[in-house]
Amino acid sequence: MQVNVQSQDVNLNSISKSSLNKSYKPIYLLTILVSISMILFLILGVNKENISYAMSQRVPKLVAIALTAGTIAFSTVVFQTITNNRILTPSVLGLDSLYELIQTVIFFTLGASSLLITNKKLNFIICVGFMVLSSFALYKVLFKSKGANILFLLLVGMIFGTLFSSLSSFMQMIIDPNEFLVLQNKLFASFNNVNVDILLIAILMILIVIPFIYDDIKYLDVISLGRDHAINLGINYDKVVKKFLVVISIFLSISTALVGPVTFLGLLVVNITRQVMKTYKHNILICTSVLVSLFTLVSGQLLIERIIKLNTPVSVVINLIGGVYFMYLLLKESKI
Known part of the structure; x- marks a missing residue:
């Protein structure tokens, strides 16, 4: 009997190891594809004469793509788990619309030649700071009452998003046409002419936030079961969800202020990841989503910029x- 029990344990261990290896196979493949696309992005069209100039332009652009891909993918995976809905993205919180409103107000009141526009570092800090503070204020007001929940937060976020978009559209209709053309470039996500100083600030902010949330990622596997099950299993649901919402707001603010809004990137890459990776483990889902997002942006930018040679932003x-x-x-979903 003891031999049989030991043999069963060995079989269970071998099955778990084989299933784990299967889970990591797509990650290995994606890592290879991302590495190839990055190398091609850096070296395609480079020769001895222009290598120094090309690298000074392409390396910051690649870092900006990596930051954007990582923050959007992470935020979308966590947000869909919290809301228990696979067709929602953090953009429903209204942060994209708030970014558009901030830029439009600056152009409308101060003009395109204002220091808040020409100084990219100052513009980035103002946008991120205002978006994060607005999120904090919204969470504090909503979660102050005991009856508030995540659905109410989504409803308020959508209402504010619609309000911000309407105000932005109104000001854009009466703004100077020349300044409107400059404003349009700020409202489309673009990786061209990335400021290295802005990248350093964004990297520093992300490095500060990661330790704040790293130990709580394991709780997402339980939170995906729903609020009641998570509470019954000993998770401090409200505290963990608030913490994740704060991090989502910071990450989304950084990515939006860095390159502009990319509304459907998170929806696209996270749902593709969930189709490929049939697992509930969020460490695997987050890692795969980041790789899919990174491959999508790098290969898309490579295709449009280097191969097809279009001026259209990849966003x-x-x-x-x-x-x-x-x-x-x-x-x-409607057919189900």
């Missing part, structure tokens, strides 16, 4: 594909 193409995919998800 426009991603939002087009993501919008179509979003409609597909809505139709799929």
Whole structure:
């Protein structure tokens, strides 16, 4: 009997190890694809004469792509787990619309030649600071009452997002046409002419935030079961959710202020990840989502900028594909 028990334990261990190896196979493949796309992005079209100039432009751009891909993918995975909904993204909190309103107000009141526009570092700090403070104020007001929940937060976020978009559209209609053309460049996500100083600030902010949330990632596996189950299993649900919402707001603010809004990137890459990775473990889901997001942005930027040679921002193409995919998800859910 003892031999049989030991043999069963060995079989269970071998099965768990084999299933774990299967889970990591797509991650290994994605890592190889991301590495190849990054190398091609850096070396394609480079020769001895322009290597120093090309690297000074491409390396900061690649770092900005990596930061954007990582923050958006992480925020979307966590947000969908908290809301228990796979067609929602953190953009429903209204931060994208708030960024658009901030930029429009600056252009409308101070003009395109203002220091808040020409100084990218100052513009970045103001946008991130205002978006994060607004999120903190919203969370503090909503979660102060005992009856508030995540659905009420989403409703308020959507209302404020619509309000911010309406105000931005109104000011854009009466703004000077020349300044409106400059404003449009700020409202489309672009990785061109990335400021190294802004990258350093963004990296520093992310490095400060990561230890704040690292130990709580394991709780996401339980939170995905729902609020009641998470509480019954000993999770301080409200505290953990508030902490994650704060981090989501910071990450989304950084990515939006760094390159501009990329509305459907998170929806696209996270749902693709959930289709490929049939697992509940969030360390695997987050890692895979970041790699898919990184591959999507790097390969998309490489295709548009180096191969097809278009001036269209990659965010426009991603939002087009993501919008179509979003409609597909809505139709799929309505049939169930």
